[in-house]
Amino acid sequence: MPFTAKSGKFNAKINTVEIGTGDKAIKIGGENVLPFYTFDDAIENAPKVGIEITDGGLDNEPECVKKYYEGCATVVDMAKKAVTFEGVDFLSIRLEGGDPNGENKSTEELVQLVKDIAEAVDVPLVVCGCKHVEKDAELLDKAAAALEGKNAMILAAKEENYKTIGASAGLAYKQIVGAESAVDINLAKQLNVLLTQLGVDGKSVVMNVGTAAAGYGFEYVVSTMDRVKAAALSQGDATLQMPIVTPVASEVWGVKEAMASETDMPEWGCQEARGVDMEIETAAAVLAAGSNAVILKHPESVKTIKTLIAELA
Amino acid sequence: MGKFITIGERLSTTAPAVNKAFTERDPEPIIKRAKQQLDAGAVYLDVNIGPAESDGEELMKWAVKLLQSEFDNVPLALDTSNKKAIEAGISVYNRSKGKPIVNSADAAGRIEYVDLAAANDAIVIALCNGEGIAADNDERMMFLQTLLERGMEHGMEETDLWFDPLFLVVKGMQDKQLEILEFIKMISDMGLNSTGGLSNNSNGMPKHIRPIMDSALVAMAMMQGLTSAIVNPNDLRLMETIKSCDVFKGNTLYADSYLEL
Secondary structure, eight states: OOOOOOOOOOSSOOOOEEESOGGGOEEEOOOOSSTTOTTTSOOSSOOEEEEEEETTGGGGSOHHHHGGGTTOOSHHHHHHHHTTSTTOOEEEEEOGGGOTTTTOOOHHHHHHHHHHHHHHOOSOEEEEOOSOHHHHHHHHHHHHHHTTTSOOEEEEEOTTTHHHHIIIIIIISOOEEEEEOSSOHHHHHHHHHHHHHHTOOGGGEEEEOOOOOTTSSHHHHHHHHHHHHHHHHTSOOGGGOSOBEEEOHHHHTTSHHHHSOTTTOGGGOOHHHHHHHHHHHHHHHHHHTTOSEEEEOOHHHHHHHHHHHHHHO | OOOOEEEEEEEETTSHHHHHHHHHTOHHHHHHHHHHHHHTTOSEEEEEOOSOTTTHHHHHHHHHHHHHHHTTTOOEEEEOSOHHHHHHHHHTOOOTTOOOEEEEEESSTTTHHHHHHHHTTOEEEEEOOSSSOOSSHHHHHHHHHHHHHHHHHTTOOGGGEEEEOOOOOHHHHGGGHHHHHHHHHHHHHTTOEEOOBGGGGGTTSOTTTHHHHHHHHHHHHHHHTOOEEEEOTTOHHHHHHHHHHHHHTTSSOOOTTGGGO
16 A cells, blocks of 8 residues: 655644844744654744843853853943854843842843843843842833833743733733743643733743753653643644743753863863753754754854754754 | 534524524624623534524525624534525635534435535534434444445545434433443544534433533543533533543643633
């Protein structure tokens, strides 16, 4: 009997979300097939790669990343430099210094930095909070206001602060709202429902369903992403058809495999190579599991992942 | 598996207010009842215009156009013994939200409704009945095969025949209930779709009892593989049960707000 290949394309598709404005604006999502299943149907928008810097500037970077920013005196200088690295589609600024349990920088100071960066670069912007839910509600609200008209991505609204951030970023300032859950598929769906019930257009929502560095409970990350895509595509579940954005850098550049120095762990070899490997492996895996964008730190990782996407998508 | 498909039954000439509205072509009561059902989560709406022997074609067209223009091309089940009226309804039907359903065929005098569905690329509700109610599951299966073959002969997709085991009233036919449930499993095991007028089971029972019986039956029937039912979507208990069963069956992903979706 002749074999007839059956297309695995679905009737449903992931929402297309545009981030940024003008020539450098990017689109993510739009696909009606599983990740990189180009043999089933063309992928409407290839996954995108962002580079991350923080308000902490050079002091905050691993040694192996610092050399790429040589000569940068300020965070704005770093931003300008970061967007020149090969493969960068967008810039992410993580405001971790805002954490009240850490440096506790003021909202005004951090929002001013975001404004300065927005004036210095023309790529799409992502603003990540400090992971403290109350501070983030304030910080991301003000950042969304400061970036009005930039169509930026605000990462992220969580269960505890979605009302403030959703109302500000989604309703008042028309930014793209990130909905963040921590490897909990039911909460991922619930948060999307809550944001849309608040009045935020589901087509301006992206999800961060949580991640981990490869090896750190990573199978749960993959199965969560798999199930999100399965529900979105095969069950046509509109509450899960938001594209997935995964901040990889902030997870990877915190684990010992990436951070332990060669002096401490001589048997592990070169620290930079390890860190870059961890970042590439994690990013490649979350892309294969369905992420529509990844946020990385090391310029070599960005370049490599960009090549991988170009080959597969 | 996809979500359970509910077909709202409240647009029927058996309700005097609806009958009057159909006769007088009065849109208000029709739209009101349709909206109530859709707001409550009905997927399809059944449009039962009765025998409509004199003006069925014109009436069905009017009803289809009215409902689809008012409710974003809501998918409909066209329910009448007047075949020409069903064809007329399909001629103005917009399929963007789902194929029309022909309600209904059986394995005896109404078998030509299968041909009608086939000719119009529609779904057909196929009652596993002959001239009378099937005596047992062997007979039901024989009727099912007759209907299935008829559909195949006319080039239908087998999943476009939605087999109705015919739910029977508990008061008087309690001993038949498990048999019906077993038959639903047989349909499901064949990879076929099923539907039926679920609330038949509770006919003649006190009003406050019916939602309880209907909910219990739908849960058991869904466990057996029932894929759709013709229901009163404004029965909150029933709809909550269906949504909950969809979660247990993995037809939909759970979220705390699942009852609001």
